[in-house]
Amino acid sequence: MNNSQTDKPFILVSNDDGIFSPGIKALAEVAAEFGDVYIVAPDREQSAVGHAITVQVPLRSSKFTVSDKFEGEAVNGTPADCVKLAHGQLLDHKPDLIVSGINHGSNAGINVLYSGTVSAATEGTILGYPSIAVSCTDFDENANLNACKESARRVIRFVLEKGLPKGITLNVNAASGEFKGIKWTRMADSRYVEEYEGRKDPFNRAYYWLTGKFELLDDGDDSDIHILKNDVASVTPIQYDLTAYDLLGDVEDEDLE
């Protein structure tokens, strides 16, 4: 690798859309305003892989350059693999920050659970690095990423100045278009319904395409999805400790006889 240490912050950039996505270039450009950038990202699209890691085949990495400007390595694995491999093998010195994205598609609400973009950032948090995921609610690869870039800029500045508590990842979402503000929010309760379209192949055997319609189950006006509807960007602190502490307090004296 080639990430020689300077006095500037060292920022690792990853994503789940792969090294050729416009989103990773946009995020690397923002990160480069703050420090030295190195990219370690999947060599192909890895959307909806959640926090998958590769255990049954070995990983490989190949060097590449994005736009003759940002150096990095492409990995034949998932976003979480990329961050683990960067931390364990590819980087000569520890990053000050990990940023993942800009994802082409929303990672607000329940999407967080399926998101490779978020999992790269969460893996960074698990390994002890301040980590941020950034997503554009517009799936179009040619969407205007200005609001996302400005949101990323503000959140990166915040994290480099103030740090993040242990165990916390910041999940940023913004619409396409120009920046119209950013707010701290919570994750909206939501799910997918009417999820599959059944078809028959030429041999009359059934197969099913995932089609999935997003359903908001949340009446609040303070969730990420609500805020995004008003074209304001959202930043949601999320945690990898999944324990439901409130419920644990209620049930811990309940006997399991």
Added chain:
Amino acid sequence: MNNSQTDKPFILVSNDDGIFSPGIKALAEVAAEFGDVYIVAPDREQSAVGHAITVQVPLRSSKFTVSDKFEGEAVNGTPADCVKLAHGQLLDHKPDLIVSGINHGSNAGINVLYSGTVSAATEGTILGYPSIAVSCTDFDENANLNACKESARRVIRFVLEKGLPKGITLNVNAASGEFKGIKWTRMADSRYVEEYEGRKDPFNRAYYWLTGKFELLDDGDDSDIHILKNDVASVTPIQYDLTAYDLLGDVEDEDLE
């Protein structure tokens, strides 16, 4: 499918080790003590896939029978796919409970995030079903699953009697061997370190095997991993709302300028 409705609870069984694992048979046996069982599980091992879902290829399912006793369908997808497809296409009526496992390997501590077994149960929770994941801390496929089965039995009984609050999944872990008690716990803070073994192929190109050494970062004596060390089974309520509410309260007035 063939899950005709009776007065008994209807229980969907899934896992991530695939339909041929001894663990799914063991869990189906326990579930059958409480109601009618139907299995929808991956057609091959899907360990460490996290909450991945299949979006780029269509899903197929094939009927099969486990031990001439439990009917089900094998799906060419992830554990979360199996639960989604069962809910959306394969089941004629809604299950009263979803159980996932018995996984061959621990899903305590940080393993929860990488676990396909837990993701099947979490997907059940997202879709509105009471859901339980069950794992054996012993990787050996021939491990004695008695403690796991007894733990599953107690937790299934608890959930069928008392239900579960919205958004909560129960994550059960037990050692191999005989049952020695079960306790409500929280998820231990932990991570994997020294994660890759670098090798060279015959053409002198580098590749990396994931080897990962588990590291407990948690001093408490009340975490799942601590309790399991004493051969007591753990049951941890986990939530899919990842919002870090405590932190959100602290930061929500912080300006992101």
